[in-house]
Amino acid sequence: MKYLLIVSFLFQFFTTSANAQAYKYHTVKKGENVFRIAQEYKISEEEIYKYNPDAKNGIQVNEKLVIPVSNTTSTQTQTSSETAFVEHKVAKKETLYRLSKQYNVSIDDIKRFNKHLYSEELKTGETVKIPTGQISESSVAEAISESKPVTPTSTSSSNPSPTPSAGTQVMQTGKTREHIVLEKETRYGIARKYGMTVAELDDMNPAVEMLQPGMMIRVGTDVLKDEPVIILDDRFEFYEVKPQENLFRLSQRFGLSQDSLKELNPALKDGLKYGMILKVPVKGGNSNSGEMSYTGTEKKNTKMDLRKNINNRSAKELVVLLPYHLNKVQDDSISNYKDIIMNERVVRIALDFYSGVRMAVDDAKSMGISTNLRTFDTKQTAGEVINLINSQNFRNVNAVIGPLLQETTEAAASRLEGQNIPVINPLSNREMRGYKNLFQSRPTEEIMRYAMMDFIAANSSGKNVIIIADPKNASIKSQLSSMMPSARFADPSGNAVSEQKLASMMNSGKNWVILETDNLNLISSVTSSLNRQARNHDITLLTTSKNNAYDNDLISNNHLGKLKFHYPSVDKEYDTERTKDFIDEYEKRFGIEPNQYAVRGYDLTLDVLLRLASANNLYESFEAFPGYTEYYESKFHYLPNAEGGYINDALYILKLNEDLTISNADDF
Incomplete structure (x- = not known):
């Protein structure tokens, strides 16, 4: 048998008993079987099996069996009262x-x-x-x-x-x-x-x-095979799977690949289930796998100011790879390049982003961080990226920022992986191939959806929750339903939801309407209908994905503001008062106000330089400072990606106010 049976406690459900029962151990001797032991104690074999279920599969020498024995020294009068x-x-x-x-x-x-x-x-x-x-x-x-x-x-x-x-x-x-x-x-x-x-x-x-x-x-009786005793050492602990968690989220949470999780938890071969108990690395513990250890949610929610921790003042070698398309510039025609800038959105984004990079390098210099900055034109092709890396000296580079697009970023990470040079993609939210040196600084759509669902589940108590989801978003609808079983559904018919039906589902308290669709007409119909009902009801509109349809001119921002529209976002609305000096300096230098790409370039580059100045390298900075960092519009908290590399999971839950200002609804 697999367990030592030490009976000092039996059935704490009983406070008294009509006929007290005692128990003792029997150590199995050579040549004994269940029949002989039952005869010795004058009990049936069934009684032995009752308290020793494993004995049905045979008993071994020196195993201990629980034996029920009569205890006639104490009896109590059974109450005559029948329940x-x-x-x-x-x-x-x-x-x-x-x-x-x-x-x-x-x-x-x-x-x-x-x-x-x-x-x-x-x-x-x-x-x-x-x-x-x-x-x-x-x-x-x-x-x-x-x-x-x-x-x-x-x-x-x-x-x-x-x-x-x-x-x-x-x-x-x-x-x-x-x-x-x-x-x-x-x-x-x-x-x-x-x-x-x-x-x-x-x-x-x-x-x-x-x-x-x-x-x-x-x-229960369903014993897991291959794990007879589960006693952990100081390297591991237990984690109970929460509703709607999946292997992707757990692998990110604990800094393990999905294969590593399955190796630690053989039961995962049959699939992940809510309530399963998993064996995972201890928070903040060391791992021999070479992967970044899990630092825990409590540390993720701690804001870090790396300006106070600058200790590595060696000059930073920084390379920026962006698609400038300089090959299209004719020697005698600068105006030709201006036309390219106006007609090619990617080039405009690259130039705006690079302007922010330069601002960050200058600000870092004022903090005592010197930077050798080099930039190269990727021409928006993976082939050119490979040519650049092969032809240029990247030996002492501390970090590469860019390229912008998925294909070119993966090409750079692949070529520089052997040298362990970090490659930070600044803008793409697509899932990328796993390279150990690849950093995605923008959370994926999946991360943003899950963060918003977490926010909704955590704050929906006491709310009348109504879910509207088109067929394309059936899985999101199902997940929301699992998290909030009392939620009700208003299924769309075509491109609309019956206003009468919506009205009948409202109550006098707080009404939360979750809208999951990228159908412009459906969004327009629902927001218009809810706006009319908001005259008599307290209504909040939420979505797990603020797609481009919400930015269409057909969607009234006034309606969204009146409905206190909540959504996840990578960027927050920057405070013009707090950023006044930055805006003034940018306008003085470039003649225009910075846009979102310029601010993103600044935030990302300053974060990279401060991390390099507060640790020996980018990887060590995450161990030393496991919390999140935040700048003008963006914040950063990198977790290991299940497929390799790292991904930023820090984002904002924003609320559009009735005066059309934007505020933080919650800070993840």
């Missing part, structure tokens, strides 16, 4: 807590007589037994004895097997077994061992407040 019950049909939104208050009984007493509730959620339409009056111990004993498989109560004839609420991992049967707690075992380790959630384990053992070695508790 009375009422049958209660569960209504929508009813919980065990509400039932316990309604019938003035404890939640534990309800579970005792409805054994499936130790492992399953209360379901609408099922009938449960509610104990009333004095509860006899014989009834309790019967209720918590080894149970038969539980058949869920039908909610209707058309749905004989009710589906558990989304995200809930439900045990397949009501069968349980006993587990003796070993030294250093935790709730997480035991739950993981038996394929349970921590909530399920706690529900099965309501009287257990703190685990102690030798304590006997109830667990």
Whole structure:
């Protein structure tokens, strides 16, 4: 057998017993079998199997068995009171807590007589037994004895097997077994061992407040193979999977590749499930894998001011790769290049971005950080990027900023990976190939969606949530529904949602409407309808993706402002008062006010230079300063990308106000 059975505690569910039961250990001797041991103690083989389920697969010499023995030294008079019950049909939104208050009984007493509730959620339409009056111990004993498989109560004839609420991992049967707690075992380790959630384990053992070695508790019967004992050292800890998390998010969270997570957690071969207990690196711990260690959410939410930590004042070697298309300039025609700038958006973006780079280099110089800045024209082709790297000296380069596009960035990262030179893409939000030296400074659309969903789930309590999603966004709708089971849906018909239907779903409190679509006509229809209803209702409009359709002239910003429009964004609205000196200096130098690309160039470059000046290299700066950095419009917090390299997951949740100003709704 796999466990030492130390019985100092048995069934904490009982406070008294009609016939007290004692137990002892039996150490298996050579030549003994279950039959002989049962004869020795004058008990049946079934009783041995009851307390030692693994014995059905055979017993080994020196293994210890729990043996029930009669204890006749103490008996107590069994109460003659028989437990009375009422049958209660569960209504929508009813919980065990509400039932316990309604019938003035404890939640534990309800579970005792409805054994499936130790492992399953209360379901609408099922009938449960509610104990009333004095509860006899014989009834309790019967209720918590080894149970038969539980058949869920039908909610209707058309749905004989009710589906558990989304995200809930439900045990397949009501069968349980006993587990003796070993030294250093935790709730997480035991739950993981038996394929349970921590909530399920706690529900099965309501009287257990703190685990102690030798304590006997109830667990499920689905034992994970290959992991008989789960006791962790100081390199690892347990993590319980939250609703809607996936391997991509977890690999980023813990700084591990998906393959590494699967190696640490063999159960992942069958897929990730809500409530699973995973073995992960200790927060801030060291890893021999060469990957950046996980630093934790609490540190991510700490703002770092790298200006106070400058200690590496060696000159920084910085290369900027951007598509200037200088090959199109004719020697005798500067005006020709001006035409190129006006006609090619990528070239305009590159020049604006580079102007911000130069501003950052000059500001860094005033802080004592000197920079050798070189810039090259990529001509917007991967071939030219490769030619540049092959022909130029990159040996002592501390970091490369650019190129702009995915293909050219991947070409640069691939060529410089062997030298471990960081390549920072400034603007692309597309998922890129995994190179260990590739940094994506702009969060992907997936990261932004999940951040917004986290915000909505964390702040939706007490709100009347209405979800509007077109068929293209069915998966987002499903995820939002799982996170907020009480949310209601207003499905669009064509390019509109019935205004009458929307009106009927409003209440007198706070109404949150989540709109998931890139259909311009649907956005226009919904925002116009909600704007009219906002005269009599408190309505907030939210989306997990503010796509280009929201910037169309057909969408009224006044409507969005009145609806307190919430959305995720990489950039925030910069404070003109706080940035006055920067704007004045930029206008003096370039003759125009800086646009978003110029400010982005400044923010990103200054962040890179400050990180290089506060550590030996860019990689070490993340270990030394695990929080986020923030500048005029952008902030940065890099996590290991599951596919290789690093990605910035810092962003803003913005709110459009009625006066059309923009403020931070929440700071991620």
